[in-house]
Amino acid sequence: MSESRHPLFYPLVVLGGLIQGFGLAYSGMARPEVVLDFLQFEDLGLVFVMGGAAVVSGVLFFAVPRLFDRAPLTGDTYGKRVKSMDRNVVIGGVVFGVGWGVSGICPGAAYASVGIGNLPILWAIAGMFLGAYAQGYWRSRVRSGAAGSVPNDD
Amino acid sequence: MSVAPLLVAELFPNGVIQYAVGGVLVAAGIGVIYLGTAIIPGNSTFLETTLSYVSDQPRFRQANYLASRDWRLLFAVSIVAGAAVWGLVLDPGAFVTEVQPWRLFGGGVLVGIGTRIGKGCTAGHGVCGLGSASRTSLVNVALFVGVAIATAALLTALGVTP
Numbered sequence: 001m002s003e004s005r006h007p008l009f010y011p012l013v014v015l016g017g018l019i020q021g022f023g024l025a026y027s028g029m030a031r032p033e034v035v036l037d038f039l040q041f042e043d044l045g046l047v048f049v050m051g052g053a054a055v056v057s058g059v060l061f062f063a064v065p066r067l068f069d070r071a072p073l074t075g076d077t078y079g080k081r082v083k084s085m086d087r088n089v090v091i092g093g094v095v096f097g098v099g100w101g102v103s104g105i106c107p108g109a110a111y112a113s114v115g116i117g118n119l120p121i122l123w124a125i126a127g128m129f130l131g132a133y134a135q136g137y138w139r140s141r142v143r144s145g146a147a148g149s150v151p152n153d154d
Numbered sequence: 155m156s157v158a159p160l161l162v163a164e165l166f167p168n169g170v171i172q173y174a175v176g177g178v179l180v181a182a183g184i185g186v187i188y189l190g191t192a193i194i195p196g197n198s199t200f201l202e203t204t205l206s207y208v209s210d211q212p213r214f215r216q217a218n219y220l221a222s223r224d225w226r227l228l229f230a231v232s233i234v235a236g237a238a239v240w241g242l243v244l245d246p247g248a249f250v251t252e253v254q255p256w257r258l259f260g261g262g263v264l265v266g267i268g269t270r271i272g273k274g275c276t277a278g279h280g281v282c283g284l285g286s287a288s289r290t291s292l293v294n295v296a297l298f299v300g301v302a303i304a305t306a307a308l309l310t311a312l313g314v315t316p
Contacts, residue, residue, distance in 0.1 A: 012190045013225045017232020018239065020183025025240035027176020028168075032253045033316070039306035044165045045173035050280045052177025053184075057285030060185045061194075071192035080286035081194045083273045089290055092272015093279075093297030095264050100298060101305025103261020104253055106276040107269060108180075108197035110262075111230045115237025117248025123255045124262035131266020132201035136213035144212060 006073040024112035031113070032104030032121075039101055099131075180281060183236075187229075194286075196278030197233075198269035200226040252316045257309075268298070 027049045028034040038046035065078040083089070100106055105113065105124045113121040187195050203223035206214040241248070251258070269275040272294050274283060279298075283291025 009191065010225065010228060012187060013229050014232045016183040016187035017229045018236035020180050021233035021236025022240045023176045023179025023183060025237035026179060027173050030237055031249055032251050036306055039303050040310060043167055045168055045170055048170050048173035049177040050276060052174045053181040053281040054284040056178050056181035057184055057281050060188060061285055064189060071190060073190045074192055076192040078192045081282040082286055082288040083290045085290040088271050089273060089294050090297060092268045093294040094301050096268025096272055097298035097301025098305050099261045099264025099268055101302035103258050106265060108233060108277045111233040112237035115234040116241050118251050120251050120255060120258060123258040127259040127262020128201055128266035131263040132270050133205055135267045135270050136202055136205060136211050140211040140213040
């Protein structure tokens with residue numbers, strides 16, 4: 001465990017996870033069938049899950065830094081989530097898209113799916129770990145051969 | 155005048171309320187963590203940081219992974235628990251997907267590769283990145299949604315169901 005976390009840090013992470021897990025289950029996104037129906041234009045409701053969540057997040061990311069200086073539990077300043085653009089963003093998006101279209105499940109929804117008793121989803125989670133391991137193994141090899149260090153791009 | 159409601163019913167056969175409420179809750183979960191810690195939690199980095207417990211690959215041993223792996227694991231477990239609370243509170247009974255295991259596993263492998271190479275998933279890019287008006291995330295989301303639609307259409311055309 002990390003040395004100097006605020007005593008409320010982990011309880012807050014638990015609270016956030018509980019709310020998000022409840023929301024993913026409530027929305028239906030934890031069911032691959034709902035996602036596959038969306039991808040085939042049979043029920044576009046899922047737009048309101050990701051879209052609604054993005055809008056609310058956008059309001060928070062806009063308002064919170066203007067209302068508060070630093071986060072009470074870490075002392076860190078508030079920022080936004082902006083990643084650098086490169087070829088990997090494109091390649092990764094395409095590969096993820098094929099996987100999402102084949103399985104109807106994404107990482108967060110997969111964790112929630114376990115919670116609603118959908119045990120076959122463990123196939124998907126096992127696959128995700130295997131895929132994450134494969135790319136990490138490959139990138140560790142490439143980096144150690146070239147620069148000798150792994151850049152922090154996430 | 156009379157076409158619009160029909161179109162809405164066609165495109166949203168189950169209405170939009172449950173979806174919108176679910177979306178707001180997804181953001182609320184991110185929001186409480188953001189408010190307290192300034193951390194913007196995604197869901198796919200967990201896959202790599204958790205691998206750091208069992209793998210010595212340099213990719214997984216980077217400092218920010220080792221520093222965040224405990225709370226990311228706790229966050230994922232809490233998502234499982236939150237979904238289980240939904241089941242207990244609203245008592246819908248266990249849901250078991252009929253999507254075939256090879257689709258779940260094979261698709262899962264590609265999701266694992268793609269989200270980690272692409273720096274994020276539906277939560278990281280789709281919710282947090284779009285909420286940050288990030289052009290990188292917009293490109294990534296447009297690609298994964300578009301490719302997923304094409305992939306699902308292809309599988310349907312090939313007669314794969316469910």
